Amino acid sequence: MSKTITIALDAMGGDAGPSVVLAGAELSRRRYPEIRYILHGEADAVLPELEKYPTLKEQSVFHPCDVSISMEEKPSQALRRGRRVSGMWKAIESVKNGEADVMVSAGNTGALMAMARFCLRMMPGIERPALAAVWPNVRGESIVLDVGATIGADAEQLVDFALMGSCMARALYDLDRPKVGLLNVGVEEVKGLEEVRLAGTQLKEIDLPGLEYAGFVEGDDIGRGNVDVIVTEGFSGNIALKTAEGTARQISTYLKDAMSRTLMARIGYLFASKAFSYIREKMDPRKVNGAVFLGLNGVVIKSHGSTDGEGFAAAIDVGHNTVRNRLQEKISADLARIRPWVEEDANDSAVESSQTEQNVQRETSND
């Protein structure tokens, strides 16, 4: 039997809260019997739902708490109100103190990021976190980061993202040496930002056995799947992700519209109904749910807030895979290879930690 993998869940997170979180937990548990859960949330809301799943109940530990973070709360407010007491914080803390291997939340993204950063702190040598999304393409899947954790990134941070993204691709897919591309614009005279160019030069020079630098890619390369990892800073990454989601929705609307316009189209739809199920599955956002916060001392998975049980289970699966395939260890090993001096500096971590705390407070104070 596989070694147990313990996953902490923010049971109150997401638009629907415990009903979706527990439905997803049950689905993943059936797929991966080695999973055990630590559930954090309000007893009144979680326990009645938990009754529906006897085996899940038996195999889970429930930690009640009184505070829950709402989806609308500002990160600064969430941090003030929910630090050390909310289900979201407690679930992250389960990772910090070693009770859990990974945590998953469908809650407020900003609050989750602020709390995760505050509680887990950055890995030594990594300055800023990245949110890495799984992106479907015509060949399979790729990883795009950062999709919104941090706005702007200098060359060194882009190199960090490339390194972490390649580790994630190795952890999630069966790849020895993922191809990594830097997102850039193709218009000849513009030639991209200085930091993107510089990151390209650095990536060419870096000798990492688990990363193949494939040069610049453009927006339309993401869907082609000619690279496994696409690296960019959070503003353009977030815009790319949302634009792709919007375009997919737009085309779905055209499809639905077209297939209900005439009797002939409706008959055609009936004949081709299996083909349409295939397309729906290909375009199902639930299949690629589960973005990963990278760069922290512990893995935090962000699920879409509006997903259902199936979608939340996909996010848990991502968490399960990052643990089983030792994502954090891969990142640490690669970091030690390109910046061996960082390990030594980590002794100053007490100082760094208090600085991090100040940074998080400053960054979230005026929102």
Add this chain to the structure above:
Amino acid sequence: MSKTITIALDAMGGDAGPSVVLAGAELSRRRYPEIRYILHGEADAVLPELEKYPTLKEQSVFHPCDVSISMEEKPSQALRRGRRVSGMWKAIESVKNGEADVMVSAGNTGALMAMARFCLRMMPGIERPALAAVWPNVRGESIVLDVGATIGADAEQLVDFALMGSCMARALYDLDRPKVGLLNVGVEEVKGLEEVRLAGTQLKEIDLPGLEYAGFVEGDDIGRGNVDVIVTEGFSGNIALKTAEGTARQISTYLKDAMSRTLMARIGYLFASKAFSYIREKMDPRKVNGAVFLGLNGVVIKSHGSTDGEGFAAAIDVGHNTVRNRLQEKISADLARIRPWVEEDANDSAVESSQTEQNVQRETSND
């Protein structure tokens, strides 16, 4: 009869050159009989093609030249080799000296931008040009700018883009007061770039009768069509555009794949063939071909290099509409309204011009 509209064409531009350019010219001429063309290109290549269209030939003026800019040439090289002598330059010059009302090229984007800026110069009060694309959405069309003319933009430049984009929306669509949104990221704790926030504040304060500021929008709002104009700087705009194109192509691949998988699907496809034509038309990139360089003393239209006659005709139609609906006058009037002092400064234009020349040379010198 309508007043004649004269359009200068870079007959050598694009992957296919004169065959596509003249096929497009013929299509637009039939739709808008008031169009007259000035054709610039190499006699050997253009004249035999022109023989195919007797009316077009009769109604066009042909100016032969010996130099053509290739699709791969760097802007600096194109400028050195093609300034004052290439078909592309000559077509732009036709606008400058008043022979033509607008020019259209399917040629090298970087070269076109460098030459247009060099030849026409920036409008007084506008610091940097924007490339504005027509973007289909579920309600109709919107305008997205900048899609790659300039990387980065400060708040004032974003406001300029908003103003010019709203003028373009009024010129192309039947709108009195287009809704303008600023592209931003929605992740709570990040809250977008300082310059985007500042541009939002300025747009709220500006009193322009032809522009309704609708606040921040996200990537997935572009396809929804809840605003008419989406404003962003060129890096993220280019990535959004290319990502949307890539996503559309990706879903087309899924569709084709699904509809040929089984006999039932193929039968369904036959029944619904009209519905599929409808979707193909909705997703046809040729329909929205023709991006507009805004901010110059004259209108320059950029067609996709790989389009066909139908697509090139769409780009000519955009040019035709910008002239018929007096785009340049609209922009000048709105600029005078928000920055009345600029008109007076325009007397210093001799000094400014020589600075622009130096800028263009500097910007294109190290590519």
